[in-house]
Amino acid sequence: MGVVALVLIAVFVVLLIMNVPIAVAIALATFFAILAEGVDPSIMVAAKMANGVNSFALLAIPFFILSGHLMGKGGLARRLIDFAATLVGRLPGGLGYVNTLTCMLFGSISGSAAAAVSSVGGFMIPEMNRKGYGNEFNVAVTTTAATTGLLIPPSNIMIVYSVAAGSVSIAAMFMAGFLPGLITGLFIMLVGGIISIIRGYKGEAVEMLKWKPAAATGLIALMIVQIILSTRGVIDFGFWKLSNGMVWFIIWSAVCCACFITFRRAFLTLLLIVIVIGGILGGIFTATEAAAIAVVYSFLLSVVVYREIRMKDVPQILLDTGITTAVVMLLIGASSGMSWIMTMANIPQTVSAALLGLSENPIIILLTINLLLMVVGTFMDMTPAVLIFTPIFLPVVTQLGMHPVHFGIILIANLCIGLCTPPVGTCLFIGCGVGKTSIAKVTATLLPFFGAMIAALMVITYVPSTSLWLPVKTKQLKAEDVEKCGFMKVDKTEAADTDK
Amino acid sequence: MAAVLLKLKAWMTKALNGVLIAAVALLVVDVCWGVFTRYVMGEQAGWTEELARFLLIWVSLLGGAVAFGIKGHLGVDYFVGKFHPEAQKLMAAAANLVVLFFAGAIFVYGGLRVVSDTLTIGQLTPALQWKMGYVYLALPISGIFMVIYTVENLVEICCSTEGGE
Numbered sequence A: 001m002g003v004v005a006l007v008l009i010a011v012f013v014v015l016l017i018m019n020v021p022i023a024v025a026i027a028l029a030t031f032f033a034i035l036a037e038g039v040d041p042s043i044m045v046a047a048k049m050a051n052g053v054n055s056f057a058l059l060a061i062p063f064f065i066l067s068g069h070l071m072g073k074g075g076l077a078r079r080l081i082d083f084a085a086t087l088v089g090r091l092p093g094g095l096g097y098v099n100t101l102t103c104m105l106f107g108s109i110s111g112s113a114a115a116a117v118s119s120v121g122g123f124m125i126p127e128m129n130r131k132g133y134g135n136e137f138n139v140a141v142t143t144t145a146a147t148t149g150l151l152i153p154p155s156n157i158m159i160v161y162s163v164a165a166g167s168v169s170i171a172a173m174f175m176a177g178f179l180p181g182l183i184t185g186l187f188i189m190l191v192g193g194i195i196s197i198i199r200g201y202k203g204e205a206v207e208m209l210k211w212k213p214a215a216a217t218g219l220i221a222l223m224i225v226q227i228i229l230s231t232r233g234v235i236d237f238g239f240w241k242l243s244n245g246m247v248w249f250i251i252w253s254a255v256c257c258a259c260f261i262t263f264r265r266a267f268l269t270l271l272l273i274v275i276v277i278g279g280i281l282g283g284i285f286t287a288t289e290a291a292a293i294a295v296v297y298s299f300l301l302s303v304v305v306y307r308e309i310r311m312k313d314v315p316q317i318l319l320d321t322g323i324t325t326a327v328v329m330l331l332i333g334a335s336s337g338m339s340w341i342m343t344m345a346n347i348p349q350t351v352s353a354a355l356l357g358l359s360e361n362p363i364i365i366l367l368t369i370n371l372l373l374m375v376v377g378t379f380m381d382m383t384p385a386v387l388i389f390t391p392i393f394l395p396v397v398t399q400l401g402m403h404p405v406h407f408g409i410i411l412i413a414n415l416c417i418g419l420c421t422p423p424v425g426t427c428l429f430i431g432c433g434v435g436k437t438s439i440a441k442v443t444a445t446l447l448p449f450f451g452a453m454i455a456a457l458m459v460i461t462y463v464p465s466t467s468l469w470l471p472v473k474t475k476q477l478k479a480e481d482v483e484k485c486g487f488m489k490v491d492k493t494e495a496a497d498t499d500k
Numbered sequence B: 001m002a003a004v005l006l007k008l009k010a011w012m013t014k015a016l017n018g019v020l021i022a023a024v025a026l027l028v029v030d031v032c033w034g035v036f037t038r039y040v041m042g043e044q045a046g047w048t049e050e051l052a053r054f055l056l057i058w059v060s061l062l063g064g065a066v067a068f069g070i071k072g073h074l075g076v077d078y079f080v081g082k083f084h085p086e087a088q089k090l091m092a093a094a095a096n097l098v099v100l101f102f103a104g105a106i107f108v109y110g111g112l113r114v115v116s117d118t119l120t121i122g123q124l125t126p127a128l129q130w131k132m133g134y135v136y137l138a139l140p141i142s143g144i145f146m147v148i149y150t151v152e153n154l155v156e157i158c159c160s161t162e163g164g165e
Helices: A003-017 A022-036 A042-051 A057-073 A076-088 A094-110 A113-130 A135-148 A156-165 A170-199 A212-231 A242-281 A287-305 A311-344 A347-358 A362-379 A382-399 A404-419 A426-435 A439-462 A465-473 A479-484 A490-499 B002-040 B047-069 B085-121 B138-164
Strands: none
Touching: A003 A022, A003 A311, A003 A347, A022 A042, A022 A311, A022 A382, A022 B085, A042 A311, A042 B047, A042 B085, A042 B138, A057 A076, A057 A094, A057 A113, A057 A156, A057 A242, A057 A287, A057 A311, A057 B002, A057 B047, A076 A094, A076 A113, A076 A242, A094 A113, A094 A135, A094 A170, A094 A242, A113 A135, A113 A426, A135 A170, A135 A404, A135 A426, A135 A439, A156 A170, A156 A311, A156 A382, A156 A404, A170 A242, A170 A287, A170 A404, A170 A439, A170 A465, A242 A287, A287 B002, A311 A347, A311 A382, A311 B002, A311 B047, A347 A362, A347 A382, A362 A382, A362 A404, A362 A439, A382 A404, A404 A426, A404 A439, A404 A465, A426 A439, A439 A465, A465 A479, B002 B047, B002 B138, B047 B085, B047 B138, B085 B138
16 A cells, blocks of 8 residues: 555544544545645645535535424424324334334434434333333334434435445435335334334324315325326326226325325425425426425425424524534535545555455455444444545445445445444434433343344345335436346356356 | 633624525525526526535535534544543644644635635636636635634633643
């Protein structure tokens, strides 16, 4: 390894240990690495800090943060809990499912796992304690389930990844995250369910809703969505073709109608996801514009319709958004300089050679990468980890024939685990705070849930279609591009060859 | 003297926060205006995207400075937490000195050079026809605020050491 690489890594590690802000550590490591080349670094690093964030795609991040703040403060958690309770509340261990489902939805809408733990946990943990569920169990469920919202779109960390990875479509990442997020959520529910049944936790009946007016409104609203989506050619409902269209139309409308009856309380809130995802898929607007529309929508909803936020609270929310954005953006600006100098110093190639020298088997290499990332995730936050390790590992895995979108999902699913592991786990800290318990007490109960997350990660890693099927179906990725990726397909063709 | 400085700092923070709030609000309006012009007027105003990008630069860098003031940046506090309390204070001071160097060398000095270089070239932005150098002014300006906040953090650490003895 050259001097430049050594300086880069040494400065970075020393500054990290000193608890210097990570963005500063990255920028200064780059600074000294360029200095080691014998060039004056100040102007280069400064220009990278500004130009690294000079991107329209990145603008989606402040908007999603802002709409998350607006929705999160506007009684979102309570509404989603009501919705989840109508769906799964009655099952044995039902409150655990309600908690998981709410966390998934909340994390998706607010885009923040930490906010999901504090908001959903703030309601659900005391409620579950009252119903006789174990406190540690409740904290463990909330903490782990909250992270799934980062995989379910819209998600800021995916935007960060697509910027770090270069030419990865944000819309494709969004679509790719859906199934992995659901899988992780289901695995957590499964573990939660088994523990609930063993311990005899009970469900809770929920009152029925007035369905006639709800059905009428729902039918009209969803027909409009249907027509928009069909004319935009996102999904072919077929009802424009009159021959067999009517059957589909009636079935679809009935489904929508049924959904609305259950969704009624959370309908306007959940419509946000439909607007954002539908808008992006339909080519109506870009991810950034969709995020801006989401801000306007959530502003109208929480300030005008639900009136849970007063006008005088808005400046503080804007300020919080500005600061949260700046923290992420400073990291992105600094990393854009670092990834450039890393390429200059051949660091990705060195790591790649080392990993490929370790084994020829893609399964082993992926396992190694996953383990490395898991260790990193235990003490580093998600955004810097994605920014630092994407340029290092992405060239390795593309050599293995992995699609960049698939790797992005693996990376995020992996670092989600780190959010709820000691010693440094943002979600775990908040969860323990809300549940008034200590990390030491929760850890034993958390272990089966880690098992669930790791199992989900393995499925996501070794079954590429979990990530790649939906983006191809929604035409966000070209089928032939995905076909070209040989990861986890090599084995089959080799097996076929030996059969012959 | 100290009281005057404190008042000045409070005023500065208030002004900086006000600018941030206005910029974030403007960002939302600007991007929505872009969508509106595209769908209602049939043609998107070319300047909306450019303005949005420049606003993002300013929000990011100025907000970055504010975040230093409230210690909002992400760090890895695991290792430092293992040290003796006195050593922790020393480390915190050292970390702030590092930040001071970062703000001075990269943001103020490097930023000023970026500004002057870009102004000399005379690069104009495509849609708005602004001088790109002025957009980069965000670097040295937020750098100065970073220096102020970091010095304040340093003074705080030193004072607390004296108070503890």
